[in-house]
Amino acid sequence: MDSGRKQQIFLIRHARPLVDRRGWFSKTQAQQFLQDYQVAEVEEILSPQLPPVLPPVKKVYCSPLPRAMATAHMLFGPEAELVVDPVFREFESSIWGLPMGRFPLSWWQVPSRVLWFLGLHQKGMESFRKAKVRAALAAEQLAQEAGAKGVAVLVAHGFVNEFIKRALVKKQWEVLVNGGRGYVGVTQLGRE
Structure with missing residues (x-):
């Protein structure tokens, strides 16, 4: 690669899943929601809002x-080569709490995620520490692709994208556009 050309990495979050989060959930219903979310289809993206600086890519x-x-196919078309790798899967999640009462979904999810971050709720799933290591490996894979081709594009998830971004920033990548964690949010990082 020409050393004067800027390397770029684009981290894109998936489109909105077609699952209903409204209402009040028992613990069992909250657990079922997580299972449904894992296999959910997504809303159709009517007008993809990819940044104009994103060059045409054949490999995603x-x-x-x-x-x-599904989001990658909608954004880049069926002709794009999808490199599907479990290193890019979302951080695991489960529901913590006593099986009493019905509450909004966030009442179940937020404490469960906080306890997982603290290492107190991770039985039977990948720990937060291991998930961060996996995100760093994913960041290295994307950096190698950007080094070889000038650009790397990932379509994944909110938490894993955030921790990939953090790992890249530690390796001197600059955040050029912070798309946040909204659906189809695009974060662009660059390096000379």
């Missing part, structure tokens, strides 16, 4: 979860 890295693969 992707999480193996259906919502990420």
Whole structure:
């Protein structure tokens, strides 16, 4: 690659999954929601809002979860080569709490995620520490692609994209556009 050309990485979050989060959930219903979310289809993206600086790409890295693969196909077309790799899957999640009462979904999800971050709720799933290591490996894979081709594109998920971004920033990548964690949000990073 020409050393004067800027390397770029684009991290794209999947489109909105077609699951209903409204209402009040028992613990069992909240657990079922997480299972449904893992296999949910996504809303059709009527007018993709990819940044104009994104060059045409033929190769797109992707999480193996259906919502990420469907989003990648909608954004880049069926002719794009999807490189599906479990290293890009979302951080695991489960529901913590006593099976009493019905509450909004966030009442179940937020404490569960906070406890997982603290290492107190991770039985039977990948720990937060291991998930961060996986995100760093994913960042290295994308950086190698950007080094070889000038650009790397990933369609994945909110948490994993955030921690990939953090790993890249530690390796001197600059955040040029922070798309946040909204659906179809695009974060662009660059390096000379």
